[in-house]
Amino acid sequence: VATLATLILISYGKLFHVVLLAQPFSFASLTYPDGYREILWLPDGTVGYLARKHIVLFIIALLILVFCIAYSFLLLCWQLILYLPSWKVFKCIKSPTFYVFMEAYHVPYTPKHRYWTGLLLLARVILYLVFVLNKSGDPGVNRIAISVVSCNLMFLKALIGRIYKNWIVQAINVTCFLNP
Secondary structure (H helix, E strand, C coil): HHHHHHHHHHHHHHHHHHHHCCCCCCEEEEEECCCCCCEEEEEECCCCCCCCCHHHHHHHHHHHHHHHHHHHHHCCCCCHHCCCCCCHHHCCCCHHHHHHHHHHHHCCECHHCCHHHHHHHHHHHHHHHHHHHHCCHHHHHHHHHHHHHHHHHHHHHHHHHHHHEHHHHHHHHHHHHHHH
């Protein structure tokens, strides 16, 4: 279970990066002199937006994006979900199999800070969005974004105190934040 959880965390970043890099949601509007207007997929102007070739990419990218964001919020809010009533909506989430899978993410944390993995994933999402929206490719913008996110996480960690059960893991995590 722990290996599968680790593989999902590694794949998460790659999937999110590929979806944002492929630009499946970008389009351009082309207006001809006779007034005819055509919407094209921006990376390849020969393909119509949501045409047969593009619709498959669009749907897969949308599903991956929804999965990644839902997964981040699920990890972020896992502590709260455990205390929700036992409605039918939450039955699959509270199943023992899924619980064991989710606990693989939360084992290294102290009980009241089990949201930290979800918070780190949301920080990754913010950084990926900054990198993709940086159309000029200026590395200074990317460095500033990494520094701001790292400093905010370090500040939050300083306010909270000890997040991990093991002090060695805590020290390694702080070292990673200091070396963006």
